[in-house]
Amino acid sequence: MDTTLGPVEIAGFAETHGEQQARYPAPNLSWQPVHTVYVPADRLTPATPADWGRAAADLLARHLPTPESFAALFGHDGLPRVTAKLATEPIEDLRVDFEDGYGVRPDEDADTVRAAEAIAAMHAAGALPRRWGLRVKSFADGDPARSTRTLDGFLTTVIRHVGHLPAGFTVTFPKVLMSAYLGQFATFLDELEQGLGLPYQSLGFEMQVEAPQTLLFLGEATALSGGRLRAAHFGVFDYTAACGLSPHEQRLDHPACDHARHLMQTTLLPEGVELSDGSLAASPASDDGDDVRDLWLRHSRLVRHSLTHGFYQGWDMHPSHLVSRYATSYAFHLRHYEEYRSRVRAWRERRQEGGVMDEPATVKTMTAALVRADHCLGGLGVE
Structure with missing residues (x-):
């Protein structure tokens, strides 16, 4: 073919293309849990995953005992699959909560050790979920020493009992209201990694997006974290409160939440950061069948909303949520x-x-x- 210019070398192309490949990697198709289960640190025991599975299975057996009743509520015949999941792997991602679900207590050190020992016992029994970790207190609370001490003590105790850091660990860093917190937390993780003798970058974290101002620096988050940012989780209730919404409008499917999630998708997802939606802060009003089924329907609608918007993970806060989480996720992916x-x-x-x-x-x-x-x-x- 005849050309006018002949071979052309684009100045700076190699550097730009290399930056593109580093910043925007190919989509990550590795396994991602469908949920994260938050358990206050003082309530965690080695039997927590099994206990949640049994509680969810009991609700299912009592209130949707047949394939027909299950299909009438969820629209598909997934009862055997959900029942098997609750029996074999009820929790895919477990987070020991030292923040909002735990509060401020004088005995956090003792609870940290007990929670770490429970994690070590789960690992010894082969019952540790595939993804696990803890949520520390926010730097925004004004006491980073509390957050870092808990994380240090937790990991030190787990490694002392197990002999190594079990696979699947992550730490949740909540209420990131200032961009500088990301770099400060990443620097601490680097120091802790060295102190524990762990390989470089083995300690990653997930940030929580819980305020409008956090959206303003999402595009810098990966760089500010020094590559340690692995996921971003949306905090529905803090975010909607920060937006000034009325209490009855603090819901996962509010348009304000859709806006925030879409910004997370356009800034973080291209950089290979996993995304997770938030939760339904409700449990069945009673043990009555109608109340339990109403809760399942409400939760199922919200899970479907997340899935439709490209958020394939969310938070579960009560054993009943496991039923509607798995039932709705299976239906969505099978459809x-x-x-x-x-x-x-x-x-x-x-x-x-x-x-x-x-x-x-x-x-x-x-x-x-x-x-x-x-x-x-x-x-x-x-x-």
């Missing part, structure tokens, strides 16, 4: 599974499927959806 698999196969074979002309970007999205479904549903297999 288009076979369709997506057929369309991806057709695209690879360079043929149309059902008259649909898929773009490469859509095929990538469907492939990612199939991988997420396979992770969530436990081995459907993607061809």
Whole structure:
């Protein structure tokens, strides 16, 4: 082919392209939990995951005892799958809470040691969830020494009992109201890592987005954290309160929350940071069947809202939430599974499927959806 200029070298291209690849990595398709369960530190025991599973299974057996009753509430026949999940892995991600769910107490040191020993006991019994960790107090509270002391004592005790840091650890850093807190916390993690003899960057953390001002520096968060920022979790109630919303409007599906989550998607997701939605701060009003089923429906609607908006993880605060979390997540990921698999196969074979002309970007999205479904549903297999 004849050209006018011939070979052209674009000045600065190599550096720019390298920066692009470093800052915006290929989408991460590794396993991500569907939820995080928060348990106040003083209530944690080695049996907590099993206890939550049994409590959820008991509610399910009493209030949705048949496939027909389950399908009538959730719209699909997933009772056997949910029952099996509650029996084998009721909690995928466990967070020991030393912040809002725990409060300010004079015996935090003692609770830190007890919680760490419970984690070590779970590990010894093969019952430690695949993802686990703790939520420390916020630097915004004005006492970073309390946060860092608890994290240091917790990890020191776990490693002393186990002999190493079990896989899946993360720490939740709440109420990041100033961008400088990210770098300050990352610096402490670097020092703690060295003190514990851990490999560099083995201690990552997830920040909580709980105030409008936090949105203003999300684009800097990964850099400010020195690469230690692994996830961002949305805090519904602090955020809506900070926005001045009335108490009855403090809900996960409020448009103000959608705005915040979409900003998290556009700033953090391209940089490979996992995203998680918040919670429903409610439990069944009573043990009456109608109250329990009403709670499940309410929670299911919110989980579906998160999933529809591309947030595939959320917080669960009560054993009853496990039922509606898994039931709704399974239904969401199964709904288009076979369709997506057929369309991806057709695209690879360079043929149309059902008259649909898929773009490469859509095929990538469907492939990612199939991988997420396979992770969530436990081995459907993607061809």
